[in-house]
Amino acid sequence: MTTRAKSRAGSMALDILSHGALALVALLFLFPFFWMVSNAVRSNAEVLAIPVRILPNVFEWHNFAAAWTQLPFGRFFVNSLIVSVSVTAITVVVSCLSGYAFARLKFPGRDALLMAYLATLMVPGIMLIIPLFLIVNNLGMVNTFQGVILPVAFGTFGSFLMRQFFLSIPNELEEAARIDGASRLRILVSIIVPLSMPAIGLLSLFSFIGQWNNFLWPLIVMTGADNATLPVGLTLFQTQQGTAWNYIMAGATLSMLPGIILAIALQKLIYNSIALNAGMGGR
Amino acid sequence: MTIAQETAVTAIQPATRRRNRLNAGEGRTAFFFLLPSLIGVVLFLVVPIIASVVLSFTNWKLLGTPQFVGFANYVRLFTADPQFWPVLRNTLFFTAEYLVLNLIISLGLAVWISSLKVGQKWFRVIFFLPTFTPGIAVAIVWMLIFAPDGFFDFIMAALSIHVPSVLTDQTLAMQAVVVVSLWAGVGYNTVLFNAALDMVPANYLEAARIDGATAWERFWKIRLPLISPTLFFGTVMTAITSLQVFDQIYVMTRGGPGNATATLGYAIYQKGFQNFQMGYASAIAWVMFALIMALTALQFWLQRKWVHYDN
Numbered sequence: 234m235t236t237r238a239k240s241r242a243g244s245m246a247l248d249i250l251s252h253g254a255l256a257l258v259a260l261l262f263l264f265p266f267f268w269m270v271s272n273a274v275r276s277n278a279e280v281l282a283i284p285v286r287i288l289p290n291v292f293e294w295h296n297f298a299a300a301w302t303q304l305p306f307g308r309f310f311v312n313s314l315i316v317s318v319s320v321t322a323i324t325v326v327v328s329c330l331s332g333y334a335f336a337r338l339k340f341p342g343r344d345a346l347l348m349a350y351l352a353t354l355m356v357p358g359i360m361l362i363i364p365l366f367l368i369v370n371n372l373g374m375v376n377t378f379q380g381v382i383l384p385v386a387f388g389t390f391g392s393f394l395m396r397q398f399f400l401s402i403p404n405e406l407e408e409a410a411r412i413d414g415a416s417r418l419r420i421l422v423s424i425i426v427p428l429s430m431p432a433i434g435l436l437s438l439f440s441f442i443g444q445w446n447n448f449l450w451p452l453i454v455m456t457g458a459d460n461a462t463l464p465v466g467l468t469l470f471q472t473q474q475g476t477a478w479n480y481i482m483a484g485a486t487l488s489m490l491p492g493i494i495l496a497i498a499l500q501k502l503i504y505n506s507i508a509l510n511a512g513m514g515g516r
Numbered sequence: 517m518t519i520a521q522e523t524a525v526t527a528i529q530p531a532t533r534r535r536n537r538l539n540a541g542e543g544r545t546a547f548f549f550l551l552p553s554l555i556g557v558v559l560f561l562v563v564p565i566i567a568s569v570v571l572s573f574t575n576w577k578l579l580g581t582p583q584f585v586g587f588a589n590y591v592r593l594f595t596a597d598p599q600f601w602p603v604l605r606n607t608l609f610f611t612a613e614y615l616v617l618n619l620i621i622s623l624g625l626a627v628w629i630s631s632l633k634v635g636q637k638w639f640r641v642i643f644f645l646p647t648f649t650p651g652i653a654v655a656i657v658w659m660l661i662f663a664p665d666g667f668f669d670f671i672m673a674a675l676s677i678h679v680p681s682v683l684t685d686q687t688l689a690m691q692a693v694v695v696v697s698l699w700a701g702v703g704y705n706t707v708l709f710n711a712a713l714d715m716v717p718a719n720y721l722e723a724a725r726i727d728g729a730t731a732w733e734r735f736w737k738i739r740l741p742l743i744s745p746t747l748f749f750g751t752v753m754t755a756i757t758s759l760q761v762f763d764q765i766y767v768m769t770r771g772g773p774g775n776a777t778a779t780l781g782y783a784i785y786q787k788g789f790q791n792f793q794m795g796y797a798s799a800i801a802w803v804m805f806a807l808i809m810a811l812t813a814l815q816f817w818l819q820r821k822w823v824h825y826d827n
Binding site (some may be wrong): 248251252256257259260263265266268269272282283284288326328329330331333334338339340341342346350352356357358359360361362363364365366367368383384385386387389392417418442445448449453454458463464465467468478481482484485488489492493495496497500502504507508510511512 | 517525537542543545546547549550552553554555556557559560561562563564567570571580581585608625628631632633634636637639641642643644645646648649650651652653654656657658660661665666670673674699707708709712714715719743746756759760762764766767781785788789797798801804805808810816
């Protein structure tokens with residue numbers, strides 16, 4: 234064996250070792266997911282058994298069905314879906330309209346307004362929960378879906394994101410339609426929006442996940458257990474004596490499924506959007 | 517920078533060309549396009565911000581009429597409330613430890629992943645997964661892991677390490693909150709830094725290699741300076757979110773034991789929605805805002821010393 238071949242073999246061994254070691258780290262990292270599912274499919278007595286059992290003696294897959302109907306995580310799941318989908322729909326429509334105005338229409342004070350929109354991004358959400366709750370309270374919307382949905386559906390980030398994307402679309406594409414006398418709304422709907430699906434998809438994804446995972450706001454507004462979203466529902470059974478840990482783990486699994494599926498299915502989109510952030514760091 | 521300039525140019529050209537035949541209609545169209553957004557922003561962002569300032573100078577307790585009390589809430593915070601200083605200390609302690617560990621771990625993972633020949637995207641996805649799951653669900657799962665005689669105690673016992681019950685111990689409870697936050701939050705920065713490392717031009721590294729630079733030197737002298745703007749971005753964003761930590765604490769410790777894990781975010785919730793001291797809670801919220809601004813300003817000031825912008 235020549236020295237070059239030897240060093241190549243050495244670096245290959247190192248490569249394999251490096252892949253294997255990180256795979257081991259990744260496996261350990263995934264352990265909480267495993268522990269959640271493993272405890273979701275056993276009896277509560279087995280959850281509390283001492284010493285702990287890594288795998289249940291008896292697998293109780295029907296716990297998922299029981300958690301869905303009895304606790305009722307099915308209801309919470311639907312509530313979460315209503316909130317997340319509604320917020321996402323409103324956000325996309327409102328952001329496309331305002332983003333188009335910022336990108337393509339001339340009006341007095343446009344740049345100042347855009348700066349004001351950007352400035353609001355610096356206000357941390359948790360600061361506003363008290364006045365927001367008082368507003369929702371005054372509007373008589375405590376414990377209603379509109380009370381949870383409306384205050385979080387008008388974020389300024391979407392307007393900015395859509396503006397940036399619209400600016401990248403060549404103006405010529407809409408000039409022809411304008412000469413034909415098409416209205417701005419028509420141009421937005423039939424020309425600009427179809428071209429903007431990557432940005433709309435990204436905005437929808439992050440808006441949906443943000444609301445699906447949101448906890449503090451629905452916790453405050455949804456005072457009735459029937460209206461609880463999944464994260465709020467998960468905490469409702471936490472403090473009672475004789476916590477049904479197995480059902481709660483089943484509920485936690487249900488609450489994680491959409492995010493896990495989206496993160497895997499849309500990994501390229503997510504990576505590209507984060508890469509855009511990485512690239513904007515000064516370059 | 518170049519993108520902004522390009523877009524500015526494309527935006528300006530057609531505008532000047534048709535300035536003459538610009539009609540008032542465009543302004544009206546813009547008004548209607550902006551209206552839904554403006555109503556929402558004013559009602560749910562501008563009014564709340566102003567209301568929050570005003571509230572912080574009142575003693576409103578949800579029921580009854582609020583009275584203007586001047587700076588009394590702020591005076592009470594800094595001089596009379598025995599809970600405030602521990603809460604502030606806990607928040608800063610959490611932020612400091614979480615921020616440092618998050619950056620070290622995520623940068624380490626990002627470098628490790630970028631050095632691999634196969635499976636990069638799968639490792640990225642695995643570490644990113646918790647980022648897309650509800651923080652509440654994550655915290656509940658970890659609560660079971662840390663429960664008395666739970667999995668963590670089982671491992672410690674197997675290793676013959678004696679530890680008190682984690683979530684009810686004065687010092688360990690906060691460490692548990694940090695661990696859970698790291699598990700949940702390290703993935704975003706890992707992907708962010710990994711993406712930045714992918715953008716480092718390969719010929720820079722190749723040139724350095726030919727000049728005889730070791731892998732260690734290439735990392736510290738080329739890759740790290742080149743991704744430092746992204747590191748800065750990640751640091752600022754992570755600091756802002758960690759100062760607001762709430763979900764994990766609500767589930768795992770409710771600020772306890774005692775007030776060992778009570779943070780500003782938790783204090784706002786507790787004062788506002790358990791004691792219904794809306795005015796007082798608003799004052800705490802503004803302390804948090806001041807802290808976020810101060811820390812962000814500090815980082816912008818410090819970046820001159822370590823962030824490298826190429827232009």
